[in-house]
Amino acid sequence: xEHAPHSNARALRGLAIAAVxxxxxxxxxxxxxxxxxxxxxxxxxxxxxxxSDARTSAAxxxxxxxxxxxxxxxxxxxxxxxxxxxxxxxVSQLEAAAPRTETIEVTLGFxxxxxxxxxxxxxxxxxxxxxxxxxxxxxxxxGHDPSKGDAxxxxxxxxxxxxxxxxSLVAPFAGEHGWFWLNVSDHPVKIRLTVTGYQEKLVNYGxxx
Amino acid sequence: xxxxxxxxxxxxxxxxxxSAKIRWLLAATGTLLPLLAAAHGVSxxxxxxxxxxxxxxxxxxxxxxxxxxxxxxxHLAFLAGVIFLLYRLRDVALYASxxxxxxxxxxxxxxxxxxxANPFIVDAIIGLSVVYKGFENLDGFRNLRWRLDPRATVxxxxxxxxxxxxxxxxxxxxxRDGLAAxxxxxxxxxxxxxxAALxxxxxxxxxxxxxxxxxxxIRPANIVLMTVGLVLCGxxxxxxxLSS
Numbered sequence: 001x002e003h004a005p006h007s008n009a010r011a012l013r014g015l016a017i018a019a020v021x022x023x024x025x026x027x028x029x030x031x032x033x034x035x036x037x038x039x040x041x042x043x044x045x046x047x048x049x050x051x052s053d054a055r056t057s058a059a060x061x062x063x064x065x066x067x068x069x070x071x072x073x074x075x076x077x078x079x080x081x082x083x084x085x086x087x088x089x090x091v092s093q094l095e096a097a098a099p100r101t102e103t104i105e106v107t108l109g110f111x112x113x114x115x116x117x118x119x120x121x122x123x124x125x126x127x128x129x130x131x132x133x134x135x136x137x138x139x140x141x142x143g144h145d146p147s148k149g150d151a152x153x154x155x156x157x158x159x160x161x162x163x164x165x166x167x168s169l170v171a172p173f174a175g176e177h178g179w180f181w182l183n184v185s186d187h188p189v190k191i192r193l194t195v196t197g198y199q200e201k202l203v204n205y206g207x208x209x
Numbered sequence: 210x211x212x213x214x215x216x217x218x219x220x221x222x223x224x225x226x227x228s229a230k231i232r233w234l235l236a237a238t239g240t241l242l243p244l245l246a247a248a249h250g251v252s253x254x255x256x257x258x259x260x261x262x263x264x265x266x267x268x269x270x271x272x273x274x275x276x277x278x279x280x281x282x283x284h285l286a287f288l289a290g291v292i293f294l295l296y297r298l299r300d301v302a303l304y305a306s307x308x309x310x311x312x313x314x315x316x317x318x319x320x321x322x323x324x325x326a327n328p329f330i331v332d333a334i335i336g337l338s339v340v341y342k343g344f345e346n347l348d349g350f351r352n353l354r355w356r357l358d359p360r361a362t363v364x365x366x367x368x369x370x371x372x373x374x375x376x377x378x379x380x381x382x383x384x385r386d387g388l389a390a391x392x393x394x395x396x397x398x399x400x401x402x403x404x405a406a407l408x409x410x411x412x413x414x415x416x417x418x419x420x421x422x423x424x425x426x427i428r429p430a431n432i433v434l435m436t437v438g439l440v441l442c443g444x445x446x447x448x449x450x451l452s453s
Contacts, residue, residue, distance in 0.1 A: 008348075008349060010347070010428075011347035012349060014344075014428060014431065014432045014435065015340075015347075015435055017432050018340070018432045018436040018438075018439055019435075019439055021436045022436045022439030023443070025436070026440055026443040026444065030440060030443070031443075031444070034444065035447060035448070
């Protein structure tokens with residue numbers, strides 16, 4: 001190789017210079033920007049901490065995971081070894097037992113109404129399916145917390161003249177979550193409801209007055 | 210020893226590189242090119258693509274390999290260090306082939322055997338390989354009684370760089386379906402990317418060496434190179450400490 005000869009000590013001095021410059025760059029620029037580690041405070045003064053802050057806030061600003069997978073994918077910062085913080089830890093729950101499946105059948109005469117509700121803890125999940133035989137019904141699928149009075153309720157779906165619905169629900173709060181049905185046909189209908197999940201129980205309110 | 214090719218460059222040099230500004234620009238590009246390269250690792254859009262595909266996708270993986278090499282400043286910095294003092298194209302070809310042999314071996318083996326090295330540690334060693342090369346270019350090992358053959362060290366560091374390439378590929382959700390073909394495609398892409406990057410670097414180095422500024426720049430340029438390697442190493446080691 002052809003180049004100007006350098007003594008060994010000169011090369012070592014060069015290495016020392018490189019080490020000092022590298023340490024300065026690391027502690028003032030790279031580590032604050034990449035990891036939010038800013039022992040000197042210079043990273044914050046230069047505005048570099050905003051980069052690592054933005055990474056954590058991008059994940060934290062996702063309010064709910066439902067339908068949020070694309071947002072999670074777009075959020076920068078996490079590596080394959082380091083997951084983003086889960087915006088809502090309640091979306092995944094361990095249970096001691098297997099999910100239970102319950103089926104209830106009710107027959108409604110002309111203009112008769114009934115209500116069947118699943119008693120659910122907060123964030124407990126169910127999947128459901130119901131079918132009407134012999135006619136059509138009006139349905140009000142809603143949730144209600146009995147401990148907070150009759151005014152505390154939410155509606156998931158209202159539909160008239162329907163014969164079938166299936167879907168899923170994660171309870172937004174602890175309470176009763178279920179279906180009010182009214183027979184809108186001029187002859188008797190039979191409703192068959194199946195609920196699978198972590199309901200404490202299904203409550204059949206029978207024919208309502 | 211001055212080869213005929215260098216003499217030709219020297220003759221052209223006064224015409225091409227008169228202004229000191231241009232010389233410094235070239236000098237800066239030669240050493241800082243690796244720093245200017247964009248993000249390392251695989252971009253999230255590419256990662257989504259890899260996670261979504263099944264079976265053999267040869268060309269996309271060739272492209273991913275080439276892209277990874279061309280934008281991977283750690284590999285580029287090491288290559289710049291390797292060819293820094295290689296004046297003959299034959300030597301460049303020899304060292305580049307040894308490097309390619311080393312990184313292909315570990316890339317293929319690690320992915321096919323499912324061996325996952327810790328990416329932080331591997332990338333930290335890759336940073337050290339850049340430091341080593343810079344130090345060697347400053348003739349720092351001259352007074353040591355045992356001297357490692359630079360061809361052997363380039364091959365050995367090639368093995369480490371291959372492990373680094375493997376960890377980048379393993380971070381993706383690779384489908385087992387068509388893995389071998391996709392992997393070969395990725396490897397071919399890496400070599401094509403290396404060839405492209407080397408062509409540009411050799412060109413720039415040839416121009417730079419033909420200027421008067423080259424000799425006095427050997428020392429500062431290699432100190433810059435060692436700095437890059439040390440920053441890379443410190444960055445990865447911090448990542449390792451924070452992740453464990």
